[in-house]
Amino acid sequence: MPDPYILALLLAGGLIAMVAWLPLIFRRAPLSLPIVCVLIGAGLFNLPQIGFDPLPRDWPQITERLTEFVVIVALMGAGLKIDRIFNLRRWGVTWRLLGVTMMLSILAIALLGMTVLGLSLAGAVLLAGALAPTDPVLASDIQVGAPQEGREDEVRFGLTSEAGLNDGLAFPFVNLAIALALIRSGQKSDWFVEWLTLNVVWEIGAGLAIGWVVGWVFGWLTFHIPVGARLATTRDGFIVLAATFVSYAVTEMLHCYGFLAVFITALAFRHADRDHDFHVEMHDFIEQIERMAMMVVLVLFGGALTSGLLAQLRPLDVLAAVVIVLVVRPAAGMIGFIGWKRPLREKVILAFFGIRGVGSFYYLAYGLNAAPFHEGDRLWALVGLICLMSILLHGITVTPVMRRFDRSQGRDPDPAEESDMAEPGVSPAQA
Template identity: 45%
Template structure:
């Protein structure tokens, strides 16, 4: 990427300009900002043939780190804006989505990958793991509003809290896919030692470490910021929000915990300290604007990569389109409906929560992270990028159109 630095800056300019003028366009068009950004990228990538080819496989490390940064900023923003305290009754839908819906989605998507695209067990499991989480970046349009707003309806709260936690909770399955792919380079058997090591380290330890670090960082920084000796309103919200993000993530990763879980939990724990204070609104505004800038860049680059692929003749079979629609319109809604069973939710709210499993930038991060390990077959790696890209662009357009309608339906607003 360094040799194309000036081109990269030019793309940044296009992305940020569109983000700045988005309110003007969105008042006149039935489109969302992510849809506009992808369309811009597609147009540039398809027509600007002299631009360097943006292969996600050849630029795997860049894709991983850029998407990781976007997700981190989105997670801290999601944790800061939750008004609802940690009460079991209120969090029950979220728990169901994490413990029932997400595993069901992973199994169903892995089966589709294995039986329709003939992916190996490890690659099929990876497909399910990277597509299962609700994206905290692109799902911002259906999340709760700024801190201390007019209240949080159940659909928005459930989708926000799910997106904040399931990016970290999908990681165990990504690690399992990597371990299986490594194991299958020498034998076709999944050993008990592999499963035991995965469960104790990648499930129990990493999740627990992420939770503990998140609570500790959020509480400690919260007490410092809101102490009697600190005039918290004079503290730069930029420094504070970045400190929460990087300290939680860095410490969790240092002890081999899940940094994504730590960041969301740290932001939530920080919010519970003086949770009515206006300072949280300032933090949220900074995080939201930073997220918007980074999201604009990623989506325009994503659109450019798709446009270049189309102009170069990348083959997209009907199976790719069919499976993408099945994942978006059948697998997630059905798994969500099953996961929320027995909670006595109104049917409109239950259907809205189940249907709006938006896929996005988190998928690209997980996929790049796993493929950068170098244990997956190159042909399968290419297939995975194609499938995931079509699912994500399908989610951007399908959910971009349906999300406002479903939110109005569930809340009864006009």
Template identity: 45%
Template sequence: MSGAAVYLILGLSLLVTTVLPHVSRRIALSPPMVLVGIGLAVGLLPLGDDISLQPEDNRELITHVTEFTVLVSLMGVGLAIDRVLDVRSWRSWRAWSPVWRLLLVTMPLTILGTMLLGWWVAGLTPAVALLLGAVLAPTDPVLASDVQVGEPLTEDVAEAEAEEEDVDEDDDIRFALTAEAGLNDGLAFPFVHLALLLLAGGFGLVDAVAWVGWYVVGKIALGLVVGWGAGWLFGRQAFHTRNENLRLADAGEPLLALAALLTSYGAAELVGGYGFLAVFTCAVALRSSSRGHSYQRAMHGVVERLERLMTLLVLLLLGVAMTRGLLDHLDWRGVAVAVALVLVVRPATGWLALTVAARDAHEDGGLDRREAAAVAFFGVRGVGSLFYLGYAVTHGEVPGEQWLWSTVAFTVILSVLLHGFTATPAMARIDARREEAAAAG
């Protein structure tokens, strides 16, 4: 395929992703679905036999591209969240109740459920089954735009958006799914490391204690501290520095968001913390520095556009790879694991976490049964899963790597299609019911 043809395909694909969200607000057709479809069509074209799209031949490239895509998305969702998290306020912690439930209950149970499926249905060894569970457990901040919060609500647009009813800053469904996707991408790492340690052999009691102390507690704490510190420093510099020439919020230079992303991630990784957690935490702290300033919207805008470009690249390549051998090793076991995860494991564990001893639906952080069902169902799998598998196979010997790639890719495609078809009509019904209840009340 010539370079001109590549430019043409990329240009048309970018046009589609730019226009589609504005013309398909009420139809079940998401940009990720279209991009994968375009990739499938491109994959049927004569690309040349010298181009290999097999994951095992491109481990490093897959890992780095998906890593950066997730990082950009994490910064975007962190800047978009309007709900305050004040660590000194118990009421604030309770307002985030659905998120804590999804992280502390749903995610570990999803890992366990997927691990059991991998061991019992697919016949994997416990270590590989655990890796499969850790890879597929996180929900994705990249492909879940239809069920996430929109742009940050700032003072200069709050009144206009409230009148148009385009944004509901108290939408617990979108908030819960957005914050979950932002945090659980980092929290999957301890279980990926545990699987790699088990695969390396010789895992004893001392190793278990070290895993809990370092991979679970230490690296998570470092990621949170570095991220919050970086976000506070960047926020002070952007909004509150005494030197007007350095106050970028007044200058309107939105690239500060990318500087914060790269700095927080690099700093966290250098000291051994989880960089994904650092980036999301940095974004939340930066958002808190001056919540109503229009500069927040400018930073979110530049990050969102970069995310759109990276998503375009990843989904196109995923679609192309599907017709070039990516699914060659998929069998009934992989299909069974994927279907069970998307339709049974995630909905069941999400429902359990959100309905047992639940908060009142009229309080912040409270969900009624329909809202809880929506949050439980829309656990989108995506680019993060591809990254985690790429990370694992570049840091250790993983048996059955080709089957894992095919199974994870199929799970992502299944999620893109299923959640893409259902998200728009489901959220439209929920929004309409909420508006009717508000009008009646």
């Protein structure tokens, strides 16, 4: 038997190689990298040589911090991708998804949790807060392309901007669930004014402001100070990681929403010099880190599935999971698009692809670590099942659906592939 350390290096190298190669292999296939990572984790943690079960309830702090890291990296990458200048009217699809679709989803999931699943009010609100926002990590296949790539149709823009901003609306409900749980345990009494002023008004408003300031500072240091000292001249992708960490840390130290701040930092950073090619390098760097971190989380998730994560499920839980994935999000999405003058095809895609994943793991871990919820194991089983269904369903359908959508818009679904085929100095059309 090889030394465990050497075996770990071998496994890590193989997984990293797959992260690099599998997106190329699955470019046209109805299969996604997240699905493969979950399957690898399920197989890996069935080996007798693996000495622990990666159940999130057994590793609560590690679960919270690891998923937190993946999400903030994904949010920075999502913000850097967006070419569209911020404008209330041009971002109209985002406001519909946040103000109508997400709010209806929270209401529907909370009611479903209380009436059908028999959860407490606090548990139902936590479930809704964890599952209502879409995931910025697993949604990369339906997000806009890299900076200046030009693949920013209304569907991809809407799903990218929604995933970036919905944390600012999800966190108040997670904090509401925490307050309700503390009230039930006798640790809190007067809560409404504190929740409204602190968790809603202050933490959202200050998160937006801090994110913009940090993004402006990094943008100025990178693109606008005298040429010899500009950070852009280093061509070092670590700059974007620095901006991510500084934005999140400063915001969290002031007890505001760091997720929201990171996304706003990315938008402000990009706005500092929108067409500079250094944005492409920073995006590529942060995307590589995101894919590596995502791989780790999803491999562990696959291991948790085979270690008993879903053991607490009841028959009604499975039915509720199907309703949440196939009914709640699509229906709330279509309601949010009433009066929106866009083709039905776009509305259906936007409503359907409400992907749940790593973000939901973080919100649930955060809530369970902050207050006593007696339904903790069942909530993990519910969220685990719904995220698994989302990873499988959306992972299988996203490639054929988006390829067909691109063709309907007169776009080639494989522009990068054509570019690779072209000889140096020859356009794809001439190749």
